[in-house]
Amino acid sequence: xxxxxxxxxxxALRNRNQIENLRRSMLHMRDxxxxxxxxxxxxxxxxLREIRYSSISSIEENVRELKEKLEENGCNFYFAKTAKDAxxxxxxxxxxxxxxxxxxxxxxxxxxxxLNKWLTAHGFEVVETDLGEWLxxxxxxxxxxxxxxxxxxxxxxISKLIExxxxxxxxxxxxxxxxxxxSFLRDKFLRADMGITGANLLVAETGSLVIVTNEGNGRxxxxxxxxxxxxxxxxxxxxxxxxxxxxxxVLPKSATGQKMAxxxxxxxxGSETPSPDGGFIKRxxxxxxxxxxxxxxxxxSIISDALNCIRCSACFNVCPTYRVLGGHVFGYIYSGPIGxxxxxxxxxxxxxxxxxxxxxxxxxxxxxxxxGIDIPMMISEIKRRYGERKGxxxxxxxxxxxxxxxxxxxxxxxxxxxxSSTSVxxxxxxxxxxxxxxxxxxxxxxxxxxxxxxxxxxxxxGSEGKVVYFADSMAYYVDTDVGLATIDVLQRNGFxxxxxxxxxxxxxxxxxxxxxxxxxxxxxxxxxAYEYVSKGYDLVSAEPTAAYCFRFIxxxxxxxxxxxxxxxxxxxxxxxxSMMLDRGALDLRFxxxxxxxxxxxxxxxxxxxxKDKPVLKFLEMLGIETEFIDYGCxxxxxxxxxxxxxxxxxxxxxxxxxxxxxxxxxxADFVVTECSLCKIxxxxxxxxKVFHPVLLLDKAYKGLPLP
Amino acid sequence: MRAxxxxxxxxxxxxEKLGAVGRLFGSRGEVVKYLANLVMERRAKLVLISGLDQExxxxxxxxxxxxxxxxxxxxxxxxxxxxRLLEKAEIGVTGADLAVAETGSLVLTTRNDAERLLSCLPxxxxxxxxxxxxxxxxxxxxxxxxxxxxxxxxxxxxxxGPSRTADIEREIVLGVHGPHExxxxxxxxxxxxxxxxx
Numbered sequence: 001x002x003x004x005x006x007x008x009x010x011x012a013l014r015n016r017n018q019i020e021n022l023r024r025s026m027l028h029m030r031d032x033x034x035x036x037x038x039x040x041x042x043x044x045x046x047x048l049r050e051i052r053y054s055s056i057s058s059i060e061e062n063v064r065e066l067k068e069k070l071e072e073n074g075c076n077f078y079f080a081k082t083a084k085d086a087x088x089x090x091x092x093x094x095x096x097x098x099x100x101x102x103x104x105x106x107x108x109x110x111x112x113x114x115l116n117k118w119l120t121a122h123g124f125e126v127v128e129t130d131l132g133e134w135l136x137x138x139x140x141x142x143x144x145x146x147x148x149x150x151x152x153x154x155x156x157x158i159s160k161l162i163e164x165x166x167x168x169x170x171x172x173x174x175x176x177x178x179x180x181x182x183s184f185l186r187d188k189f190l191r192a193d194m195g196i197t198g199a200n201l202l203v204a205e206t207g208s209l210v211i212v213t214n215e216g217n218g219r220x221x222x223x224x225x226x227x228x229x230x231x232x233x234x235x236x237x238x239x240x241x242x243x244x245x246x247x248x249x250v251l252p253k254s255a256t257g258q259k260m261a262x263x264x265x266x267x268x269x270g271s272e273t274p275s276p277d278g279g280f281i282k283r284x285x286x287x288x289x290x291x292x293x294x295x296x297x298x299x300x301s302i303i304s305d306a307l308n309c310i311r312c313s314a315c316f317n318v319c320p321t322y323r324v325l326g327g328h329v330f331g332y333i334y335s336g337p338i339g340x341x342x343x344x345x346x347x348x349x350x351x352x353x354x355x356x357x358x359x360x361x362x363x364x365x366x367x368x369x370x371x372g373i374d375i376p377m378m379i380s381e382i383k384r385r386y387g388e389r390k391g392x393x394x395x396x397x398x399x400x401x402x403x404x405x406x407x408x409x410x411x412x413x414x415x416x417x418x419x420s421s422t423s424v425x426x427x428x429x430x431x432x433x434x435x436x437x438x439x440x441x442x443x444x445x446x447x448x449x450x451x452x453x454x455x456x457x458x459x460x461x462g463s464e465g466k467v468v469y470f471a472d473s474m475a476y477y478v479d480t481d482v483g484l485a486t487i488d489v490l491q492r493n494g495f496x497x498x499x500x501x502x503x504x505x506x507x508x509x510x511x512x513x514x515x516x517x518x519x520x521x522x523x524x525x526x527x528x529a530y531e532y533v534s535k536g537y538d539l540v541s542a543e544p545t546a547a548y549c550f551r552f553i554x555x556x557x558x559x560x561x562x563x564x565x566x567x568x569x570x571x572x573x574x575x576x577x578s579m580m581l582d583r584g585a586l587d588l589r590f591x592x593x594x595x596x597x598x599x600x601x602x603x604x605x606x607x608x609x610x611k612d613k614p615v616l617k618f619l620e621m622l623g624i625e626t627e628f629i630d631y632g633c634x635x636x637x638x639x640x641x642x643x644x645x646x647x648x649x650x651x652x653x654x655x656x657x658x659x660x661x662x663x664x665x666x667x668a669d670f671v672v673t674e675c676s677l678c679k680i681x682x683x684x685x686x687x688x689k690v691f692h693p694v695l696l697l698d699k700a701y702k703g704l705p706l707p
Numbered sequence: 708m709r710a711x712x713x714x715x716x717x718x719x720x721x722x723e724k725l726g727a728v729g730r731l732f733g734s735r736g737e738v739v740k741y742l743a744n745l746v747m748e749r750r751a752k753l754v755l756i757s758g759l760d761q762e763x764x765x766x767x768x769x770x771x772x773x774x775x776x777x778x779x780x781x782x783x784x785x786x787x788x789x790x791r792l793l794e795k796a797e798i799g800v801t802g803a804d805l806a807v808a809e810t811g812s813l814v815l816t817t818r819n820d821a822e823r824l825l826s827c828l829p830x831x832x833x834x835x836x837x838x839x840x841x842x843x844x845x846x847x848x849x850x851x852x853x854x855x856x857x858x859x860x861x862x863x864x865x866x867x868g869p870s871r872t873a874d875i876e877r878e879i880v881l882g883v884h885g886p887h888e889x890x891x892x893x894x895x896x897x898x899x900x901x902x903x904x905x
Contacts, residue, residue: 182883203856219864
């Protein structure tokens with residue numbers, strides 16, 4: 001382990017300008033992406049997913065076809081097993097052909113194999129030509145983002161950089177800087193003997209390379225020099241043009257919010273190019289097809305999902321920790337959420353596990369990914385593989401076993417509540433369990449929800465049917481009022497409610513990669529839920545994360561019929577109530593309020609459970625004027641934001657800033673959110689009370705004033 | 708692949724959103740006038756033309772010359788001067804095989820890289836396309852790409868707006884490595900067989 005993540009994080013958090021710039025940029029890109037993808041229906045996305053899956057499963061036959069076609073067209077095809085093989089091929093080619101000057105178009109694959117190092121070590125002049133990549137090269141850094149490599153540099157940083165490295169004084173103005181770069185790099189293009197690119201796609205049926213750029217550097221790199229080398233990962237192969245156009249259609253929309261990238265270059269041979277010395281010369285085209293771990297990954301039942309990535313970088317825009325730390329901390333060579341499995345594939349377990357702890361399993365990456373790649377699952381699996389080999393961090397093991405702590409605190413309340421407010425015991429808690437002493441701990445209930453609900457859960461011969469209520473730990477030990485309100489609202493709507501034996505959802509252990517533990521919890525919860533689900537009950541939870549576990553995580557971990565059956569019938573409360581509303585079955589005899597204002601914060605896991613934000617609809621029905629503030633994840637990540645210092649709490653605090661300051665500044669009376677941990681986070685950093693919407697609905701049913 | 712009747716209008720409006728210029732003309736004479744005007748406004752000294760039929764090309768050359776610029780058909784340039792002239796040209800005029808209304812894209816095929824460089828190197832690119840070669844959507848092009856890439860080794864370039872970057876603080880700047888300006892001229896009523904690649 002070469003890295004001290006805590007030190008890197010603490011340094012990154014001191015760079016306030018970078019945090020603000022990055023956050024603004026990422027929010028901007030997120031919104032542009034969402035707007036551009038508006039016509040992408042679930043069906044279109046599913047077709048796209050199918051295209052990627054089938055491309056990866058037929059990788060080997062596609063390679064054969066591609067090679068055949070390229071060689072028919074007189075191109076050179078080289079299959080590089082490792083990064084070293086690829087670099088050696090390029091170096092020896094450049095030497096054999098008397099190359100001196102090389103221009104490159106941005107290629108993460110070339111970054112992956114650290115080609116520039118090899119080339120410069122052998123005395124070649126190598127110049128990056130993508131504006132951002134050129135700036136990063138000037139600065140002697142690595143790209144901090146998949147498609148916008150210099151996102152971490154401000155215009156002032158850049159003008160200083162150019163002055164320092166090239167002795168040219170430029171105003172801190174993107175237009176001026178770009179104009180200078182154009183003329184500086186134009187000369188490099190015109191004098192280069194070799195151009196190096198990646199490719200966004202390879203199309204097997206015609207042996208074509210597809211190169212996408214916005215600046216036009218990709219065109220010049222492939223049209224001017226006498227040799228063109230493309231270094232491309234095998235996963236970029238698609239079988240047909242039918243598939244290729246689908247990927248090309250979605251890529252720019254998901255990447256930058258453009259309907260189409262500015263330049264798409266399609267070539268399948270080296271063409272004749274006008275030589276600087278007069279006349280035409282025929283360009284050599286070399287395709288270096290790179291494996292470097294990909295073919296092994298294709299056989300890995302969990303990590304193979306990463307190969308479906310089209311490198312649009314949409315997952316970066318929404319990742320809460322990436323957004324404040326940037327790609328130099330949240331990355332190795334590949335950065336961002338998908339960078340973790342990509343690092344695993346191409347640079348090994350250790351390098352991936354080094355920064356994997358920065359993933360807080362909010363799942364927003366999975367949500368925004370146009371292919372629907374299950375990034376959090378891969379990251380948890382990487383944490384597991386590392387943990388199994390090297391041991392899990394002690395704090396993670398403690399927090400994964402949070403339920404025992406809650407049970408104990410509940411049993412010893414009010415003593416536990418007293419202790420959680422003294423600085424001595426908080427110090428002890430920080431030392432023993434790793435919970436930052438500044439986290440606002442909830443007040444533990446004196447009795448568990450089961451004790452409180454005794455006598456309430458009896459059959460009423462419900463007309464609407466039967467539901468399994470899954471409380472999850474917080475409603476069970478802490479926010480028991482949420483549990484009671486949920487039971488009440490369901491019963492009022494004609495349901496028989498049962499509460500089979502249950503353990504907390506297990507999300508913390510999933511987050512820290514203690515998947516054996518999560519599996520045990522999943523088995524237990526699914527077994528007990530299945531007893532009722534098999535008799536026609538639906539499962540409902542008012543805790544979004546719990547419903548998320550039942551719906552998406554348990555079936556993937558257990559892969560059993562029971563888990564899939566339970567998943568299919570698991571709902572979060574408001575999604576469930578909203579379905580009732582739609583079919584006219586909801587009891588609408590509740591009080592309407594006046595002159596009440598609220599802010600709604602949507603929990604990350606709710607986004608995937610119910611696409612249309614049902615809580616907003618209910619708040620409107622209750623007459624509550626609601627402002628929806630959307631900065632994405634609040635940064636809590638369940639237990640992650642409780643971890644002491646720079647392991648969690650400090651980062652979590654900075655992530656929460658825009659959300660909590662917007663909340664503090666709003667004139668709302670309170671905040672509404674369904675997640676019990678978002679509640680802790682928001683109440684810690686914003687100056688407002690937070691309520692679960694079911695508490696409001698329950699009050700309204702009872703005709704009571706709002707809290 | 709015939710496009711809907713409003714395709715030309717949609718193409719123009721997409722181009723404008725991209726920071727390009729889209730013009731719909733009914734005759735070649737109007738195109739010549741437009742180009743002559745552009746040459747004067749940009750004070751261009753050297754214009755190169757490629758991918759149009761001989762007659763149209765010579766009409767344009769006459770018009771451009773009268774506006775005060777040297778103008779050559781790319782095929783007529785002595786290969787020993789080709790690279791030098793391409794580096795020097797201020798305006799490149801090309802044909803286009805297809806245009807896509809929904810995305811505002813042009814699709815060009817080129818036989819060699821002198822033709823391709825004509826839409827890369829000069830700061831201004833003017834592309835002329837027959838109205839009937841506009842298609843509605845990009846997804847329709849799958850078969851066309853396949854045909855083009857099976858029939859030989861022409862390079863295909865899809866161009867959607869002027870060269871751009873947002874690499875510095877996400878601020879959009881036009882004209883990084885490719886043309887700053889893109890003018891797309893849609894010619895209504897151009898007889899068949901008068902465009903490159905058909």
